[in-house]
Amino acid sequence: MKIRRFLSVFLLSVLLTALFLVPQAAALDSPVLDAKCALLMDETAGRMLYGHNEKEKAYPASITKVMTALLTLEAVDRGDLSLSQPITASHMAVTSIDDDSSTAGIEAGEVLTVEQLLNCLLIVSANEAANVLAEAVSGSIADFVALMNQRAGELGCEGTHFANTNGLHDPQHYTTAWDIYLIAREAMKHDQFMTICGSKSYDVPATNMSDVRELHSTNALISNWRTLGYIYDYADGLKTGYTDEAGRCLLASAIKDGRRLISVVLGCTTKEVNGETRLMNFVDSATLLDWGYNNFTVQTVFTKDDLIQEIPVLLSKETNAVLVHTAEDVNVLLPNDVTTDMLERKVTVYGDTAFAPIEAGQELGEMTLSYDGYDYATVKLLAADSVSVNRFLQGKYLLSQFFSKPLVKILTVVVILLVLAVVVWVRMLRPKSRYGSRGRRNRGTRNYRGRRR
Numbered sequence: 001m002k003i004r005r006f007l008s009v010f011l012l013s014v015l016l017t018a019l020f021l022v023p024q025a026a027a028l029d030s031p032v033l034d035a036k037c038a039l040l041m042d043e044t045a046g047r048m049l050y051g052h053n054e055k056e057k058a059y060p061a062s063i064t065k066v067m068t069a070l071l072t073l074e075a076v077d078r079g080d081l082s083l084s085q086p087i088t089a090s091h092m093a094v095t096s097i098d099d100d101s102s103t104a105g106i107e108a109g110e111v112l113t114v115e116q117l118l119n120c121l122l123i124v125s126a127n128e129a130a131n132v133l134a135e136a137v138s139g140s141i142a143d144f145v146a147l148m149n150q151r152a153g154e155l156g157c158e159g160t161h162f163a164n165t166n167g168l169h170d171p172q173h174y175t176t177a178w179d180i181y182l183i184a185r186e187a188m189k190h191d192q193f194m195t196i197c198g199s200k201s202y203d204v205p206a207t208n209m210s211d212v213r214e215l216h217s218t219n220a221l222i223s224n225w226r227t228l229g230y231i232y233d234y235a236d237g238l239k240t241g242y243t244d245e246a247g248r249c250l251l252a253s254a255i256k257d258g259r260r261l262i263s264v265v266l267g268c269t270t271k272e273v274n275g276e277t278r279l280m281n282f283v284d285s286a287t288l289l290d291w292g293y294n295n296f297t298v299q300t301v302f303t304k305d306d307l308i309q310e311i312p313v314l315l316s317k318e319t320n321a322v323l324v325h326t327a328e329d330v331n332v333l334l335p336n337d338v339t340t341d342m343l344e345r346k347v348t349v350y351g352d353t354a355f356a357p358i359e360a361g362q363e364l365g366e367m368t369l370s371y372d373g374y375d376y377a378t379v380k381l382l383a384a385d386s387v388s389v390n391r392f393l394q395g396k397y398l399l400s401q402f403f404s405k406p407l408v409k410i411l412t413v414v415v416i417l418l419v420l421a422v423v424v425w426v427r428m429l430r431p432k433s434r435y436g437s438r439g440r441r442n443r444g445t446r447n448y449r450g451r452r453r
Contacts, residue, residue: 028335031291034280036247036267039177040288042296043185043253043260045333049292054177057159058266061241062102062125063180063251064167067148068133069122069196070187072114075137083115083192085136092141093131101127101168102218110209118192119202123215125240130166141165155182169245177264184238184251184262197237197253198222220282221252230282232289238262240281248281254289259298259333263288301340301369301377302330307384311349311364316356316387324364327380332369334376343369343376356389 031050037058040050048054075081091108104126106112112120114136120129134144141164148162157179163170187193196202200223204213217223218240220230234254241249248268254261265288268281302308303326310321334340349365358364361382368378 028295028337031287033265033284033287034268034271035265035284037177037265038284038288039181039264040292041181041262042292042333043188043262044258045298047333049261049296050288051177054264055159057174057176059169059173059243059246060167060175060180060266061169061243061246061249062127062167063239063241063249063264064162064165064173064175065121065125065130066180066187066239066251067151067162067183068130068144068165069118069193070183070190071137071144071147071151072118072133073187073190073193076114076192081114081136083113083118085114086111087114087117087132087136089128089132090135093135094128096131096141097127097166098168101166103128104204104213104215105210106132107209110207112204112207115192116204119196119199119215120204122193122196122239123199123202123217125218127166127168134165152179152183155179155186157182167241167243167246169243177266180251180264180266181262184253184264188238188253194237197239201225219250219252220279221250221254221285227279230279230286232286234289234293242281248279250281250285252285252289256293259293261289261292263292295336296333297336298331299334299340300329300331301343302326302379304328308345308367308381309347311347311354311381313354313356313358313387315389319387322354322358322364322387323384324381325384326367327363327382330369330377330379332376334371338371343371345369347381354383356387358383358385358387360384360386 033052035052037053037056038050039048039052039054041047042049072081076083089106089108089110089112094106094108097103102125104120104124106120106126106128112132114133117129117133117136120126121133131141134141138144138147144165145162148165149160152160152162152175157175159174159176160179161172161174163173167173197219200217202215204210204215206212216225218226219235219237220227221232221235222237224231232252232254234256235252236255237253238251241251246267248270249266250264250268252263252265254263263285265281265284268279268284271278271280305325307323307325309324311324313320313322332340332343346368347365348368350363354364363380364383365381366378367381369376
């Protein structure tokens with residue numbers, strides 16, 4: 001019994017020691033949010049850091065206007081419009097919105113440029129500006145909405161359907177946090193979009209129907225003009241949204257130390273926190289952005305001078321392997337609880353085998369770095385040295401490859417069969433010897449020289 005107990009204690013101690021010695025990754029604590037749907041993307045690394053119901057359909061409210069702005073800017077890129085082009089607001093555009101919805105006070109018959117309308121659209125979330133731009137791009141609001149849905153499909157949005165240009169509530173107007181990211185990512189390629197979305201304020205010059213108008217951003221992460229206490233130092237946009245049905249929504253962007261994060265929160269509420277009213281779309285967005293910056297770090301896994309491993313080489317007599325290195329420095333965004341030595345390497349050689357001749361710097365394959373089922377990076381692998389080819393081995397290999405091809409095998413069999421057929425055919429046509437024939441006997445009779453009786 002004592003020996004058995006001793007062995008049990010010994011084995012337990014060994015197991016515990018092993019557990020402490022092997023690197024362990026504790027799961028990151030998820031951020032505590034109010035949002036019904038949330039998404040955090042590291043745009044620099046192209047990776048989702050956090051998702052909660054990110055592909056669940058929800059109402060986007062005025063975040064819709066990101067798509068409206070995108071289509072307008074794409075029309076400018078095509079030359080269909082220009083930023084300085086004057087547009088006259090139609091009666092339909094300015095009167096087909098709810099009286100209590102957000103506007104820039106644009107009147108029917110008022111003339112503003114495309115650029116001025118974009119500022120109204122994105123800074124103060126003017127609903128009538130969305131309609132005016134829609135008519136300028138497509139001729140009618142209905143045609144523009146059809147274009148919105150078409151473009152959403154082109155961008156890979158699978159949970160989106162637009163029913164209007166501005167996001168005012170409609171049961172058939174919905175999207176997902178993921179789809180919002182896809183649309184925003186495309187819109188952010190336009191410098192004009194980022195400039196407007198990052199502006200705290202904008203003065204609309206006097207028009208034919210109005211004096212100068214001063215606009216102030218609805219995004220409390222970049223402007224405290226409307227409400228205090230939400231400024232986020234690294235934020236540079238993007239778009240707010242609110243309806244009773246959608247709740248408080250926010251698409252936010254921030255850049256810190258060269259890393260751009262994009263967050264989406266939908267369905268947030270207003271809460272009393274320590275006796276203070278808090279708008280949770282701004283609180284959640286700041287929480288997500290902080291969580292992303294604080295819990296993930298870019299780590300250098302390899303430099304391009306690091307030798308990774310040897311790859312077998314065929315057709316050379318001087319060596320049977322070549323060392324490879326990465327084509328560039330490998331910097332990977334990792335959770336702080338995952339170290340570079342915990343990454344698994346999977347090396348794939350193109351064609352499964354490397355053949356001489358090989359030049360130094362030649363691309364031979366790739367390596368995937370993963371952890372816990374997630375691929376963090378895939379990098380090209382280059383030969384560190386040159387490897388010469390043995391011509392005899394190369395010729396032997398090329399011949400074997402040539403005759404191993406199915407078509408060559410079939411043609412070889414066909415040729416052999418044809419040769420055999422010709423041989424048989426020739427043999428069948430060759431004249432046969434006629435030993436003991438009548439002709440020979442007759443010739444023998446004519447040559448008889450005996451006396452006639």
